[in-house]
Amino acid sequence: MDEPDNKFEELKGLWETCQSQDDQKQALITSLFSHVQNLNEQLKEVKRELKHQKGTNEYFLDKNEKAESTISTLVHEKERHGFAVVLIDGDCMPFKDDLVKDGAQGGRQAAHNLKQAVKEQLDATPDAKLSHLQVLVRVYANLRGLDRVYRDLGVLPPHSSLDDFVRGFNMADAGFDFVDAGNGKECSDEKVRAMFRLHVDDVHCRRVFFGGSADNGYARLLGQHVQDAAVCGRVTLLEGPPFAHELADIKDRFRVARMEGVFRQDKLPTVKRRVSFHVTPPTTPAISFASVIAKPASPVSCNGSESSSSGSIATSATTTTTTTTTTLKPGGSWAVVRKNAADQRVDTHLDYAQADFQQLKQRRLCNNFHLLGECYYPTCHYGHGDRLRADKRTALLAVSRLSPCPRGLRCTEPRCIYGHRCSRGDCSSPSCVFPREMHGVDVKTV
CATH class of the missing domain: 3.40.50 (Rossmann fold)
Structure with a gap:
């Protein structure tokens, strides 16, 4: 009786093995279908992205070609x-x-x-x-x-x-x-x-x-x-x-x-580049630098009109020490540049109100326009408007002198509005805008 029972158990074991293998096959096939479905969805997404990228590329390629064509046309026209x-x-x-x-x-x-x-x-x-x-x-x-x-x-x-x-x-x-x-x-x-x-x-x-x-x-x-x-x-x-x-x-x-075959190699001896005008001698021994930087009296402009100018400077109760004055040469020209014994430029001392000086430092005015009467910068972002009065211009000149002259101590430009020495006598700041040679300059003129 034992032999039939053993056979039955053997067959039952084989069946269970087959059934387990079928379950594994079923699970494998189900997993494969799921994986294929995921891949198919990913493929669809990639195709959509590719189509979008292709459209974008075509758009930019077309735009680039048009831009290159436009540039080529502009270059040709130029x-x-x-x-x-x-x-x-x-x-x-x-x-x-x-x-x-x-x-x-x-x-x-x-x-x-x-x-x-x-x-x-x-x-x-x-x-x-x-x-x-x-x-x-x-x-x-x-x-x-x-x-x-x-x-x-x-x-x-x-x-x-x-x-x-x-x-x-x-x-x-x-x-x-x-x-x-x-x-x-x-x-x-x-x-x-x-x-x-x-x-x-x-x-x-x-x-x-x-x-x-x-x-x-x-x-x-x-x-x-x-x-x-x-x-x-x-x-x-x-x-x-x-x-x-x-x-x-x-x-x-x-x-x-x-171009030696066209132009003279020397100046014409007496060409007058400026319209001559007479400056009435001042009633006082000298005039201040602020009067010098004012426009000369009644110069003739290009349209034939005359511009008025002030020959005096307003006094102030809050001005600094006595000024070293600069006189106006006949014909309305600027004064001779002052030099020290070392042939270095010496700035004239200025007489101005400290309140004006501090106020003008904050106003961002165009120094060329207000001091020299003309601004050559078509896109100048600094203030113009009506020119400052003579006393205000003196204070503005002091503000302008806070910037060092690019020509340095050898500057010979009479109308120069920049500084030629650091005004702080004991300056030792490593960040001072004035170079070393513009410190401790001898201000005694010769």
Whole structure:
């Protein structure tokens, strides 16, 4: 009886084994289906993302192609309309005597020589496209004054005038203009400055040839660009008469070209760049520095109007110690720069109210406008409005002197509004804006 029982148990064990294996197969198949379903869902999600990415890529590729096409068109238009401009201050950059003497023919020859010299400068650059630029020339001068000077020098005979030369120059090329700037105060300078600012910001203007080598006033115009390599690379300074000392200090930051076949290599002896006017002698022995920085009495402006100026300074009960005064030279020019025994610049002592000084420190005014009467920065963010009174300008000059002069102790600019020594006698601050050599300067003048 034991043998059938054993057989039964054996068969039962085999059945249970088979049943267990079937359960494992079922679980495996169920797991496989679940995994496949998950993979299928992931695949659908990836396909959706891929479709979205593909659409995004196509959008940006299309946008990039359009942008490149637009840029290419703009570059082409920029090159097609590109030009080089030549700006000449004819008062301080006079044409050669023999050209002027030859009248209209000399004017045409001067225009031809100038254009040829500019073309040679453009051809010498690595950029071959520059050689095809249109050349525009703008010359600004006091024609009446120049005519008189050339007559006094004997360059122009009695029966002719400078108008003949100008007419020939203008007729030589449609892009050449010799313009009478008028005989007002700094009319030529103002027009040259305005044209320079206009063209240096014009993307179509590829090169600026600047002719004003004998006028220190242009150092401030050009000096604001000496740290801009892009502008310096586009500007070429033309040298006729030797560079004025302030321009000589910065000329190495630009290209320099001499055009000996066009311009004189020295100044005209008696060209008057400013309209002369008479300054009535003061009733007191001297006037304060604040009166000096006021505009001279009734200068003639470019539009023929006259501007009034104050010849006195208001007194204040809260002023500082007695001032070292600065006198105004005849003709309305600035006083001679004071030097010590070491040939270092010595700032004049100023008499002003401390309350004004502290107030003006907080106002962020344009020093150039209020002290010098003119601001050359078209995007100046400092305050302009009505110019300060003379006594206020003295306090503002003291504020301006808190900034060191970039020319240092060798500065010879009479109208300089910056400081040439640290006003704190015992200054030992490592963060002082004044360099070491501007501390402890001997203020005794010689």
